[in-house]
Amino acid sequence: MTHTERRDTRGTPDSAPGTARRRGRPLSRLLRNRVAVVCLALLALIVAASVFAPLLTSASPTRATLDDAFAPPGGGHLLGADSVGRDVLARLLYGGRVSLLGGFIAVAVALLIGVPAGLLAGYYRGRLDAVVSWVASLLMAAPAIMVLLVSIAAIGPDTNATMAVLGLILAPGVFRLVRASVTSVREELYVDAARVSGLGDARIVRRHILPVVQAPTIIQSAQMFGVAVVIQAGIEFLGLGSAGQASWGAMLNEAFANLYTKPSLLVAPGLTIVLTVATLGLLANALRDALLDTPGRATRRRPRTVSAPASTPAAADDSLLVVEDLRVTYATRDGERTVVDGVSLTVRRGEVVGLVGESGSGKSQTAFAILGLLPPEGRGEAGRLSFDGRDLRGLGRKERNALRGCRIAYVPQEPMSNLDPAFRIGTQLTDPMRAHLKLTAREAREKALALLERVGIAEPERVYHAYPHQISGGMAQRVLIAGAVSCDPELLIADEPTTALDVTVQAEVLDLLRELQREREMGLILVTHNFGVVADICDRVVVMRTGQVVETAPAGQLFAEPRHEYTRMLLDSTLEDAPPRAPLRIPATGGPLQETV
Numbered sequence: 001m002t003h004t005e006r007r008d009t010r011g012t013p014d015s016a017p018g019t020a021r022r023r024g025r026p027l028s029r030l031l032r033n034r035v036a037v038v039c040l041a042l043l044a045l046i047v048a049a050s051v052f053a054p055l056l057t058s059a060s061p062t063r064a065t066l067d068d069a070f071a072p073p074g075g076g077h078l079l080g081a082d083s084v085g086r087d088v089l090a091r092l093l094y095g096g097r098v099s100l101l102g103g104f105i106a107v108a109v110a111l112l113i114g115v116p117a118g119l120l121a122g123y124y125r126g127r128l129d130a131v132v133s134w135v136a137s138l139l140m141a142a143p144a145i146m147v148l149l150v151s152i153a154a155i156g157p158d159t160n161a162t163m164a165v166l167g168l169i170l171a172p173g174v175f176r177l178v179r180a181s182v183t184s185v186r187e188e189l190y191v192d193a194a195r196v197s198g199l200g201d202a203r204i205v206r207r208h209i210l211p212v213v214q215a216p217t218i219i220q221s222a223q224m225f226g227v228a229v230v231i232q233a234g235i236e237f238l239g240l241g242s243a244g245q246a247s248w249g250a251m252l253n254e255a256f257a258n259l260y261t262k263p264s265l266l267v268a269p270g271l272t273i274v275l276t277v278a279t280l281g282l283l284a285n286a287l288r289d290a291l292l293d294t295p296g297r298a299t300r301r302r303p304r305t306v307s308a309p310a311s312t313p314a315a316a317d318d319s320l321l322v323v324e325d326l327r328v329t330y331a332t333r334d335g336e337r338t339v340v341d342g343v344s345l346t347v348r349r350g351e352v353v354g355l356v357g358e359s360g361s362g363k364s365q366t367a368f369a370i371l372g373l374l375p376p377e378g379r380g381e382a383g384r385l386s387f388d389g390r391d392l393r394g395l396g397r398k399e400r401n402a403l404r405g406c407r408i409a410y411v412p413q414e415p416m417s418n419l420d421p422a423f424r425i426g427t428q429l430t431d432p433m434r435a436h437l438k439l440t441a442r443e444a445r446e447k448a449l450a451l452l453e454r455v456g457i458a459e460p461e462r463v464y465h466a467y468p469h470q471i472s473g474g475m476a477q478r479v480l481i482a483g484a485v486s487c488d489p490e491l492l493i494a495d496e497p498t499t500a501l502d503v504t505v506q507a508e509v510l511d512l513l514r515e516l517q518r519e520r521e522m523g524l525i526l527v528t529h530n531f532g533v534v535a536d537i538c539d540r541v542v543v544m545r546t547g548q549v550v551e552t553a554p555a556g557q558l559f560a561e562p563r564h565e566y567t568r569m570l571l572d573s574t575l576e577d578a579p580p581r582a583p584l585r586i587p588a589t590g591g592p593l594q595e596t597v
């Protein structure tokens with residue numbers, strides 16, 4: 001069921017209580033998977049046996065007793081002794097420390113380098129991304145085994161240092177994974193919504209990006225751990241590890257040297273390595289199933305910043321927003337494409353301005369340019385762009401953030417995509433309030449509940465604790481409207497706020513917007529292609545066609561005597577007041593449906 005098909009029950013969450021409850025949290029999903037439980041138990045056993053080795057055996061892993069050479073299992077040596085009489089069990093237990101520590105070091109180094117680099121490159125893109133991606137590709141192109149051998153030659157046979165170098169080799173893989181996750185999620189509308197609500201980059205990354213990156217990173221860490229254990233054993237097997245220390249690889253080396261004399265020496269280290277690596281691989285699979293089974297995130301294009309610094313005079317009179325000669329262009333393969341071309345409009349305090357035009361006429365691009373949220377490939381320029389007398393064009397990211405969500409708010413077209421599926425409604429409502437209004441958690445909660453009630457949600461407490469997928473599309477739009485007005489903005493930009501909603505809910509949401517606009521005396525830009533909505537709500541109308549304004553007029557005048565041919569054509573194309581069509585006649589012989597008249 002899509003959100004447009006859901007019932008809007010003015011307060012009753014549609015009956016999907018839940019998907020989340022059925023699926024449960026990732027940890028409980030993981031624990032419901034038997035393979036995962038066995039893997040976790042085995043891993044815990046291996047780690048505990050290594051950590052508590054001194055408690056499990058009194059034998060030394062390195063002390064040679066030639067009298068016990070090749071001693072069979074049993075007696076003083078539970079798993080026998082090697083060619084120089086060292087206890088196999090003790091070497092296995094203590095050897096686990098080396099292998100596990102090596103794996104840990106490699107994974108930690110890979111994550112410490114790869115995660116921040118991927119986050120920064122994926123989030124900020126641009127030159128930083130190009131440089132880091134180039135370095136990552138360079139590192140990936142270098143043959144890993146050669147790099148390891150060269151590093152051993154340079155720094156000596158130190159297993160931990162070699163594992164740190166391995167971490168460096170694995171880091172580009174982590175970088176690419178994280179970067180790809182960030183790149184995909186930063187286009188999400190709920191990330192735009194967070195940006196529009198004025199949240200800073202650090203908070204957006206922490207709240208919306210990290211949770212998405214977390215799951216693939218954990219899965220990849222488990223896989224890397226297995227790879228690191230194998231490589232570490234390989235290095236020890238080749239005799240390139242720290243001399244004299246017991247390790248699984250060194251045991252393999254010793255067993256291989258005595259393959260013909262005592263082949264059974266291969267069994268203990270071989271089985272342990274295979275068991276550990278297989279366990280990590282299976283666990284990675286189970287983690288993938290558990291962690292990636294999360295509510296879906298819809299993908300949509302995102303917005304960003306109007307350039308063109310140049311000082312302009314402050315807006316005079318009661319103009320809240322003044323836009324003059326706004327241009328938005330995109331660099332395409334076929335050259336520059338202008339999608340908004342010389343748009344000028346003004347919104348006075350408390351005024352409702354309708355921005356109308358057919359699909360693709362540049363309404364949303366105009367709104368995004370005003371909000372400073374054009375996508376990176378787009379470029380906005382304006383002769384004048386001022387809000388409450390303040391020039392918006394040269395504003396930095398921080399100043400923009402302070403304005404957006406606080407003094408200028410935005411209601412998007414698709415409510416569901418603008419709510420982060422990973423967080424409860426309450427969290428998403430209170431976050432901007434706490435950031436902008438510096439409210440305490442309790443104050444923000446109370447205000448959020450009051451707002452939910454104000455926007456017509458009958459069970460505010462329940463919705464406050466719900467996840468986005470547990471509410472209907474109409475309720476989600478009410479939630480977003482509540483969020484938009486939560487910091488008492490002076491200007492609200494609503495971009496086709498009812499398009500994605502069930503027709504029965506559209507009128508309610510429009511009524512709500514009008515009520516809130518009057519109540520709070522907000523300026524409102526209503527992007528729409530629906531003249532019914534314009535007639536209902538708007539004081540003035542700006543008609544757009546192919547990126548240009550063709551007519552601006554008070555709403556009444558526009559309907560009474562539209563001046564522009566295009567406006568007349570748009571008005572004529574509305575079904576309202578059109579003569580009803582004749583019922584369809586279904587031909588008995590099949591064929592196309594026909595009107596009866």
Ligand SMILES: Nc1ncnc2c1ncn2[C@@H]1O[C@H](COP(=O)(O)OP(=O)(O)OP(=O)(O)O)[C@@H](O)[C@H]1O
Pocket residue numbers: 330337339357358359360361362363364365366375377378529
């Ligand atoms: N990232 C982009 N790159 C190139 N062109 C784009 C991009 N985003 C939008 N456009 C183009 O800009 C033009 C205006 O788009 P916009 O979304 O503003 O139209 P709209 O009037 O809001 O339409 P709708 O009512 O369908 O939302 C369209 O032709 C669209 O293809």
